[in-house]
Amino acid sequence: MKNFYITTPIYYVNDRPHIGHSYTTIAADVHARYHRLRGESVLLCTGTDEHGQKVALSAEAQGIQPQEFVDEVAGSFQQMWQRLHIDYDRFIRTTDPAHMATVQHVFSQLRESDDIYLGEYEGWYCVPCETYLTEAELTDGCCPECERQVEQVTEQAYFFRTSAYADRLIEHIESHPQFIQPKSRRNEVLSFIKEGLRDACVSRNRMEWDIPVPDDESQSIYVWFDALINYLSQVGYPDELDEFDKWWPPQIQLLGKDILTRFHATLWPAMLMALDLPIPEMLFAHGWWITDTGDKISKSKGNVLDPYEVSQELAEISGATTAVAVDSLRYFLLREVTFGLDGSFSRQALLSRFNADLANDLGNLLNRTLPLAERYLNGVIPEPGPGAGELRDEIERIRTQVEQEITQSNFSVALMGIWELLASANKFLDTRAPWTLHKESKQVELEAVLYDVLDCIRVVAIMIGPFMPKVSDEMWQQLGLQSAGIEKSWDDCCALELPSGITVAPGRPIFPRVDIKRAMDRLRADSKEQPEPAAADMISIDEFEKVELCVGTIVEAHRIPGADKLLRLVVDMGEADTRQIVAGIAQQFNPRELLEVQVVVVANLELATIHGVESHGMILAAGANEPEALVITDSKCPPGTIIR
RNA sequence: GGCGGAGUAGCUCAGUUGGUUAGAGCGCGCGGUUCAUACCCGCGUAGUCGGGGGUUCGAAUCCCUCCUCCGCUACCA
Numbered sequence: 001m002k003n004f005y006i007t008t009p010i011y012y013v014n015d016r017p018h019i020g021h022s023y024t025t026i027a028a029d030v031h032a033r034y035h036r037l038r039g040e041s042v043l044l045c046t047g048t049d050e051h052g053q054k055v056a057l058s059a060e061a062q063g064i065q066p067q068e069f070v071d072e073v074a075g076s077f078q079q080m081w082q083r084l085h086i087d088y089d090r091f092i093r094t095t096d097p098a099h100m101a102t103v104q105h106v107f108s109q110l111r112e113s114d115d116i117y118l119g120e121y122e123g124w125y126c127v128p129c130e131t132y133l134t135e136a137e138l139t140d141g142c143c144p145e146c147e148r149q150v151e152q153v154t155e156q157a158y159f160f161r162t163s164a165y166a167d168r169l170i171e172h173i174e175s176h177p178q179f180i181q182p183k184s185r186r187n188e189v190l191s192f193i194k195e196g197l198r199d200a201c202v203s204r205n206r207m208e209w210d211i212p213v214p215d216d217e218s219q220s221i222y223v224w225f226d227a228l229i230n231y232l233s234q235v236g237y238p239d240e241l242d243e244f245d246k247w248w249p250p251q252i253q254l255l256g257k258d259i260l261t262r263f264h265a266t267l268w269p270a271m272l273m274a275l276d277l278p279i280p281e282m283l284f285a286h287g288w289w290i291t292d293t294g295d296k297i298s299k300s301k302g303n304v305l306d307p308y309e310v311s312q313e314l315a316e317i318s319g320a321t322t323a324v325a326v327d328s329l330r331y332f333l334l335r336e337v338t339f340g341l342d343g344s345f346s347r348q349a350l351l352s353r354f355n356a357d358l359a360n361d362l363g364n365l366l367n368r369t370l371p372l373a374e375r376y377l378n379g380v381i382p383e384p385g386p387g388a389g390e391l392r393d394e395i396e397r398i399r400t401q402v403e404q405e406i407t408q409s410n411f412s413v414a415l416m417g418i419w420e421l422l423a424s425a426n427k428f429l430d431t432r433a434p435w436t437l438h439k440e441s442k443q444v445e446l447e448a449v450l451y452d453v454l455d456c457i458r459v460v461a462i463m464i465g466p467f468m469p470k471v472s473d474e475m476w477q478q479l480g481l482q483s484a485g486i487e488k489s490w491d492d493c494c495a496l497e498l499p500s501g502i503t504v505a506p507g508r509p510i511f512p513r514v515d516i517k518r519a520m521d522r523l524r525a526d527s528k529e530q531p532e533p534a535a536a537d538m539i540s541i542d543e544f545e546k547v548e549l550c551v552g553t554i555v556e557a558h559r560i561p562g563a564d565k566l567l568r569l570v571v572d573m574g575e576a577d578t579r580q581i582v583a584g585i586a587q588q589f590n591p592r593e594l595l596e597v598q599v600v601v602v603a604n605l606e607l608a609t610i611h612g613v614e615s616h617g618m619i620l621a622a623g624a625n626e627p628e629a630l631v632i633t634d635s636k637c638p639p640g641t642i643i644r
Numbered sequence: 645g646g647c648g649g650a651g652u653a654g655c656u657c658a659g660u661u662g663g664u665u666a667g668a669g670c671g672c673g674c675g676g677u678u679c680a681u682a683c684c685c686g687c688g689u690a691g692u693c694g695g696g697g698g699u700u701c702g703a704a705u706c707c708c709u710c711c712u713c714c715g716c717u718a719c720c721a
Contacts, residue, residue: 184649188716191647195717261716338657342714349656356670359681368680375679413658416669423685430677430685438679513681563719584720602721611719618721627720 003043004035005247009255010047010092010230013073014054017080019289019305019333019345020256026330027286027339027411028254029086033466034406037490043247045234046081047092048074052223056209066209070095083308084326085469092234094211094226102233103226104214106275107202110160111214115274116202119159158203158219165270166197172269172279180265181284181409182340185257189265200225200267228268231280249278252409260285284409287342289333305345317519318354319512327468328354328511334411334467347523351516361422362460363511369429369453370478370506376438376446381480383500384455387448391456392495394424399493402463411467418463425456454479455498462488471510480504548604549643551633552579552619557591563611567591569619571601574640582608582615585627600631600643 008028011021025046032044050070059069074093081088092099110116170193173179173186180186203219206212210220231250236243249272255264260283269279289305307329315325332353337343373379398421405414429449437446458479465472465488476482480502555578556570567589569581581601602618609615621627 184715187648192717195647257715336656344656352670355681360683364681364683366680368683370680372679416658419669426684427686429679433677433679435679509681511681513683560719565719582719582721586719605721608721610721615721 002035002038002040003246004032004040005043005235005250006031006045006252007231007234007250007254008046009259010049010094010227011077012049012052013070013077014052014058016073016304016306017077019307019310021077022080022084022307023289023333024254024256024286025081025086025088026084026333027409028252029084029088030334030406030411030466031252031254031409032089033087033469034490037462037465037488039489039491041246043090043235044088045090045092045231046077046086046088047090047230047234048077048094049223049227049230050074050093050095051210051226053207053209056207067095080308083311084330085323087469090234092230094230096233099230099233100211102237103211103221103229105238106229106232106271107158107221107225108214110271110274111158113274115161115164116158117161118156119199120156156219157201158213159199160202160225160267160271161274162197162200162267162270165273166193168273169193169197169266169269173265176279178282179279180260181282185260185265185285185340189261192261193266197266224263224267225271228263228271231268232277250280252282252284253280254284254286257285257287284340286339287337289343289345291345310350313523314350314354317351317522318514320510323470324474324510327471328358331358331415331468335415337412339409339411348516348520351514351519354511355514355516357419359509359511359513361419361426362464363509365422365426365429365453366457366475366478367506367509369450369457370504372434373450373454373504374506376434377450379503381454381498381500381502381504382447382451384451384496384498385444385448387445388451388455389495390448391424391428391452394421395456395459395493395495399459399463406466415467418460421456421460421463425453425460428456429453451498451500452495454504455495458498459493459495462490462493474507474510478505478507547602549620550574550601550603551598551637551639551641551643552581552601552617553639554594554597554599557594559586559591560611560613566611566613567594568613569594571599571617571619572639573601573603573617574638579616580614581617581619582610582613583619583621583627585619585621585630588627589630597630598633598637598639600633 006028008024011017015021028044028046032042035042048070055070056066059066062069070093074091078091081091094100094103107116170190173190173193177183177186180189200222202222202225203213203216204210204222206218206220210223211226213219213221231253232238232244232248235247237248238244253264264283264285272279308326311325311329312322314320314328315322318325320328329350332350333343335353335357336349373381398417401417402414405411405417432445432449434446434449437443437449457475458481461472461475461479464475472488473482476486476488481499483505484499484502486499486502550573552571552573554569555572556568558568560566560568560582563586565584565586567583567586569583570578571581572578579601600620602620605616605618607614607616620631622629622631
């Protein structure tokens with residue numbers, strides 16, 4: 001039996017499950033269900049990424065323990081997947097002891113093989129200038145500013161030798177055209193690698209809520225290193241070798257385009273090369289959903305969509321069951337947009353697909369055929385008879401197409417194919433007009449025609465199963481196949497496999513048609529009743545207060561060798577030590593004229609390293625692109641004065 | 645700044661290695677039908693294939709150039 005192993009990324013628990021996570025996971029579920037229908041042994045893995053300082057801080061903000069916090073969020077992901085009919089096999093959490101052991105094992109092993117080494121983050125330090133310098137910045141081994149001797153600093157961290165694998169990565173990507181999909185992403189990755197890879201720093205100063213580096217209590221393992229290894233620990237690496245050998249490597253790893261280049265397409269395969277393990281067969285990076293006004297859907301914009309809420313809203317508007325509405329959303333997400341490209345989400349588009357594709361084409365076909373069977377055949381599926389099988393070629397053609405397209409993750413094209421088959425069935429019914437045959441008492445022909453259409457609906461029910469599992473079940477039920485105990489199998493996607501003698505069981509329309517105009521009016525009215533507090537671009541006073549602005553006095557200003565736009569400023573902010581800040585103002589301002597100037601500093605901006613120099617803040621300047629004027633105080637203030 | 649992708653009917657998009665009148669779905673218009681969820685079936689509508697130039701017997705498809713949008717990347721913190 002063939003084995004099929006597919007993964008989604010594990011989702012960071014700092015966020016609630018939204019449409020982006022759901023999109024990836026639904027797509028993975030489609031693959032998994034398809035392969036199960038083919039009788040293969042399938043492993044679909046997903047999970048949550050639960051380490052990192054952000055998690056600890058979020059927990060603290062809610063006044064609960066980190067463990068309590070991650071349990072809660074991991075639970076909300078599991079609940080969402082259940083609600084969206086996602087039939088995953090394993091749900092891994094990076095706080096699982098087994099996973100943590102695997103991460104430490106891998107770390108130790110790579111350290112032993114010298115793929116991970118202890119290095120210095122900054123390299124060189126000029127004491128008088130208080131500056132960290134990289135090898136490339138030194139002039140004759142001395143500080144480029146003061147030309148004095150520099151010292152090597154011993155701020156240690158662990159590095160993974162990504163750079164050592166650059167050539168092998170390029171070779172692998174070029175010789176495996178299927179490895180990175182879609183093709184445009186593959187080009188991006190190649191050019192990224194060819195520009196030169198830097199070794200990845202895979203440890204951080206020890207934090208409580210992290211995995212410690214083995215035998216080094218001062219360091220924690222970097223969350224990305226931790227997270228990527230989930231794909232290995234899911235399948236029992238390194239201890240359960242039988243299990244591991246059964247599944248490794250994954251056939252498909254699905255992910256969003258944002259985490260392809262730096263992590264899944266470089267660090268990850270390089271780690272596997274270092275471990276001497278086979279590389280996954282395919283990484284597929286899909287696009288993002290944006291709103292119909294073109295905005296990215298994000299937490300900060302407050303336009304995050306909860307897919308279950310959207311489904312419930314659709315259920316309410318249409319009168320469909322929640323299960324059918326969920327499947328309709330699944331259909332929409334995979335049909336509306338080419339997998340790999342960005343797509344825009346709107347209620348209008350969802351309702352339009354619901355009516356045009358689901359209610360009119362699919363639902364109506366079922367709903368016109370079953371009553372015919374009841375009326376003319378007493379609801380009993382007849383023998384195919386000699387005239388039956390007229391849709392055989394069409395079924396055969398579509399089946400082949402759908403198989404190819406699903407394998408290539410071309411879900412929208414696969415669905416278009418199934419809808420071609422539906423159109424053929426609708427047309428066939430019209431052309432052969434069983435109601436006329438009945439009037440003319442052509443019973444044999446009548447039975448053949450109805451048999452063919454019912455048979456075709458059966459095939460469609462199987463083929464949409466991966467996309468809309470509950471709708472598929474409902475169709476199976478109405479065809480009477482459920483009660484007859486017939487199992488669905490992809491192999492039965494061919495003509496004349498419908499067993500005769502079964503009694504059909506028509507139900508209420510699965511997809512009740514929506515009056516889109518009225519529905520949209522209602523939705524608009526609803527959204528007026530509870531006015532969204534904010535035009536998406538506005539922020540609250542609370543959000544503003546997160547930004548810490550202070551007065552700072554520039555006490556030193558230096559050019560940075562090799563960087564013609566940057567100045568390295570040393571700023572007195574009334575703190576025990578001065579701060580080093582990098583600013584992109586070298587083309588507008590001379591270092592000398594900046595001395596003693598009091599500027600506005602964003603004090604709580606996270607650390608950034610620009611051109612190899614650390615920057616502990618940002619100074620404010622006017623000008624959208626180029627800095628035109630510095631924001632300064634109009635009279636002398638003590639350094640560190642709060643601005644608000 | 646560098647690299648890459650895209651600009652095709654009102655809307656969303658297909659268009660393989662250049663080859664006869666440029667396609668689909670939705671929408672819209674007309675007709676048919678009545679088994680069905682005002683559905684289904686048929687017919688039709690429209691596009692100087694981003695602008696300009698070039699190669700060719702022939703280009704949406706190849707080359708050059710310009711414009712617009714997007715992605716990645718970089719000395720925008």
